[in-house]
Amino acid sequence: MNRDNDKGKTLINRTIVWTGIQFAMLLLIIARLYYLQVYQADKFSTMADENRISTRILIPPRGEIVDRNGKILAGNRQNFQALVVAEQTTSIEETLDKVKRILPLDEAEEKRIKEDLKKYRRFVPIKIKDGLSWEETSRLLLASPDIPGIVIDDGLTRYYPYGEKTAHLLGYVAAVSEKDLQRDNDPLLEVPGFKIGKDGIERQFEKQLRGTGGNLKLEVNALGRVMKEIERVDGKPGEKLQLSVDARLQEKAYDLYNEKGQSGAAVLIDVNSGEILAFVSTPSYNSNDFVNGVSSKIYDALLSNERSPLLNKAIAGQYAPGSTFKMIVALAALEDGIITRDTKVYCSGRLQLGNHFFHCWKKQGHGALTVEEALKHSCDIFFYEVARQLGIEKIAAMARRFGLGMPTGIELAGEKGGLIPDKEWKMRTRGEAWQVGETMIAGIGQSYIMATPLQLAVMTARIANGGRMITPTFIKKDRKKEEKTPLLNVSKRYFDMVRNGMCAVINETGGTAYGARFDVNGQKMCGKTGTSQVRRITLQERQSGILKQDEIPWRYRDHALFVGYAPQDNPKYAVAVAVEHGGGGSSVAAPLASKLLQEALKLDIEDGK
Secondary structure (H helix, E strand, C coil), X not given: CHHHHHHHHHHHHHHHHHHHHHHHHHHHHHHHHHHHHHHCHHHHHHHHHHHHEEEEEECCCCCCEECCCCCEEEEEEEEEEEEECHHHCCCHHHHHHHHHCCCCCCHHHHHHHHHHHHHCCCCCCEEEEEEECHHHHHHHHHHHHHCCCEEEEEEEEXXXXXXXXXXXXXXXXXXXXXXXXXXXXXXXXXXXXXXXXXXXXXXXXXXXXXXXXXXXXXXXCCCCCEEEXXXXXCCECCCCEEECCCHHXXXXXHHHHHCCCCCEEEEEXXXXXXXXXXXXXXXXXXXXXXXXXXXXXHHHHHHHCCCCXXXXXXXXXXXXXXXHHHHHHHHHHHHHCCCCCCCCEXXXXXXXXXXEEEEXXXXXXXXXXXXXXXXXXXXXXXXXXXXXXXXXXXXXXXXXXXXXCCCCCCCCXXXXXXXXXXXXXXXXXXXXXXXXXHHHHHCCCXXXXXXXXXXXXXXXXXXXXXXXXXXXXXXXXXXXXXXXXXXXXXCHHHXXXXXXXXXXXXXXXXXXXXXXXXXXXXXXXXXXXXXXXCCCCCHHHHHHCCCCHHHCCHHHCCEEEEEEEECCCCCCEEEEEEECCCCCHHHHHHHHHHHHHHHHHHHHHHCCC
16 A cells, blocks of 8 residues: 555656656747747848848949040940750750750860759759850750750850950950959959959959949749849949050051061050050950950960960060160260260271171171261161270160160050160179170170060150150040150250161161151151071171071071151151061061051041141
C-alpha cells in the first residue's frame, strides 16, 4: 500500500515538473514571438522587402567625343544582340546548333556561353553574340519561331566612325577586368557587359565620359523572376568631350601615309595655342574590333606585324631626329657667340678628328657656308664643327628648353620622354666618359639623341612662334580667354636667322626640300629635312659605293623625317613627320608634310579664317 502511494507521488511530481517545463517553453516561445513581431517588426519588414524588391543599376549613355567642329569621333550606335533563355528551350544544345547556322560562333564564344549557362539560373538571358548586323538580326528574327528561347535585344554600343584613322588618338572601350575592379569602386563596373576606356582619350577621360548610373527597382518572386517594375531613376549621361583635332586633317594625314603603305607618325599643331590638329600613327588598328572583344586571329596578326600597329609612334616612337635637330645646335651656337650671322665654316666633304673622319652627306662638300646656308643645304660638316666648339652640355641645355628629352605632358598614357644625353648621363648609364666625337655626332641629331614626333612638333612650334613655350593639348581651347605663355630666353635675332635658313630649305633653289614647296594664295612653308641612320655605314661601303635605300632590307633603311611650319610670315601651324625606314627626309617625309600643311591652309580659306 505504501509502495503504491510512493509511486503515485512520484508520478504526480513528474507531471508537475513536465507541466512546468512545457509552460516555461510556452512562455519562452511567446516572448520570442513578441520580440520578433513587435520589437523587430521594422527590421524584418525591411528584409522582406529586400527579398521582394530587386534593385538594378542602369547604365548611362557614354559621352560622345567630337572634333573641334563637332564631328563625332566616338559615339554610340544601336546594338543588336542575340540572347538565349534556357528555360524556354526544349534543348539548349539544339537551340545553339540552329543559331550557329545563322551566326558563326568561334570556340571562345561557345566556351563563354556554356560557362554562363552553368553560372546563371535558367530564366536569366545569356548573351550569345552582340554587334549583330541588320542582316544577321533579320535572319534571326525570321527564324526565331523555330528556335525556342532566342531573344533579340536592342541597346547601345561604342562606335568609332573613323576606325583605324583615330585609333591611337581615341583608344577603345572594352570589358571590365579584375584589375579595373580593384582600382575603381564604382558599382557600374560590376554590371555585366559594362565597358570602360582601355587606351587613348577613352582611358584618359574615362570618368567624364562614363557618366553616373541610374537605379531600377523591380518586384521579384521567391525564385528571383521579375514580376513588375516599381521605380526607375535615370542616371546622368557621360559628358561630351570636344577635342582640338580636326577630323578632316586627321583623315588627310592618315590617307597620306596609307597611299604608299608607309609606317610612322605625324603631328600637326597650332603654334600659338598648342592645340593638336592631327595626330596619326601608322599602321594602325580598328578601335571597333576591340569593343566586343578582339578575336585572337586579329590580335595575333597585330602582334606579329613587324611595323608595330599597336605602338603609338607619335608619342612612344623614339627616333634619332637627324638634321631636324640642327636648328637647336644653331640656336645654341648663336646664343653662345661661337658663330654670328656672317660666320663661315668650310665644308670639304669630310672632317678629321684624330684618326677618324666625319663625312658630310655631300661627298664633294659644300664649300664655305654661313649658318643660314648650312641649314638650307643641311651641311653636316658645319654642324660637326660648331658642335665640337659648343660641347654637349650647351647643346643639351638648349634642346631641353625646346621640350626635348622629357615627356610633353600630353593627355595620353604611354608617352616616352626621348633622350638628350650629356656627360653625367653617360657616366651614370654607361660608366664611361663622354667623347668629343660623340658631341660632333650629336650636332647632326644622331649619337644617343632620341625624340618623339610629338616632341619634334613642339620644338618646331616654339621656333615658329618666336620662342613662346606652348604646351601641346588635345582639348579645344576657348580663344576668348587670353593665356599668358612663357617666353624662352632666346634672342629674336637668332630665331630670325634660323627661320630664314628653314625657309631657304623649301623656297630657294638648292634647298634640300625645294621639291616640296607650295604657294597657297601667297602662303608658303618653311622647314627642315632629316635622315636618321639605323645602321652604321662602313669604310669599305663608302669606298665601294653606299648602297641605295631600295637595295637593302626595309628594316635597315634610314628613317625619313621632316619638321616645318606655315605660313612663312605669320606661322599658324607646325608639323613633324616621321616615316620609318622611308629613306630620305627630302624625298619622302617633306612631300607628305607639304600636302598636310597645304590642306590646313586650304581649309582655313574654305572656313573663312
